[in-house]
Amino acid sequence: MSTILVLLDHLPTEAAGDGPRLRSTSAELLTLARRLPGEVVAAWIGSDAQGGVLDEVTGVLAEQGVASLLRVDVPGLDHGLTAVQVDAVAAAVEETGASLVLARSSFETKELMARLGVRTGAGIVSDVYDVTVDDAGVVVGSKAVLAGSWSTHCAVRAPLALVTLRPHSILPEPAPAPVEVAVHDLHAEASRAAAAVTVLSRNARPTSERPELAEAEVVVVGGRGTNGDFGPVEELADVLGGAVGATRVATDEGWIGHEAQVGQTGVTISPRLYIGAGVSGAVHHRGGMAASVTVVAINEDPDAPIFEFCDYGIVGDLTEVLPALSAEIRARR
């Protein structure tokens, strides 16, 4: 029987604060893995899954019906480095004989998979929204391309498939019955590339109360139509517990930081709900948000391109529509 290795998606201790260390995308990956033929093994990279963190992780695994947790560390090295993670995952693949490695899609995991692919000769499919395994055991990753206008199904012919899943593509579901989780430790050897790096210092990224853009379930995006006033966009995002995004026009104008840019040259998002206000829906923007589950557009121009691909459209002035939406949602709570 083949093994599916799921790389648990965990926040660094300092970013998690008192909150959970596992991102919700871990449950999405585990639910997907459970649907596929084979034994599922969850991998935690690093040695810090101890005490309360270990309880949290095994709790999620038990609920997801995944009975095996592998804690993989490369002793003495910084697990934040991609080269170190590659050593850890390569060792986990060897230990488990995995034929499929699943991880959340992010810039970091795509770099990790690329390096691992070079090292192992594996086939890589990134940014998929689904994975299947055909009768011959071939892993097939499905992904949207060309700004979401085409779906492609990519079969991996190599013995090992490395696949990254876009957040929110899968609805996490608990297993029919919880299971006991066994924890195993694996110490991986450091490669020359990993051992050659010494981390001298780190600067924590400033944190906000809002969720991270790339993994938020709700994203409210402001475009040129905001005319520089992101107040109503931020208000609606906060009412919905979502993140704030922007078009390149808005970031180039300096109305909001470049880290908020959604699109081909910005962050790729796949929230359950995308709300675009004063956004025309240009192809470069669409390329980064086409995988959103439900798209709502607010634009005063009824001929704006975004109305051709949104699920719900409101023709109106965002300075009126956004505050009205926020007030209505608050009133209904």
Ligand SMILES: Cc1cc2nc3c(=O)[nH]c(=O)nc-3n(C[C@H](O)[C@H](O)[C@H](O)COP(=O)(O)OP(=O)(O)OC[C@H]3O[C@@H](n4cnc5c(N)ncnc54)[C@H](O)[C@@H]3O)c2cc1C
């Ligand atoms: C190589 C390249 C890469 C790019 N990468 C990206 C990228 O990553 N992300 C990105 O976003 N763009 C990117 N762009 C730019 C992209 O092509 C568009 O120019 C940009 O997305 C348009 O932003 P916008 O929708 O805010 O502005 P516009 O296209 O100007 O649209 C503004 C919209 O707001 C509406 N509006 C105006 N006032 C109001 C109001 N009061 N109420 C409601 N609606 C109103 C207008 O009707 C209009 O539809 C890239 C371009 C290039 C060439």
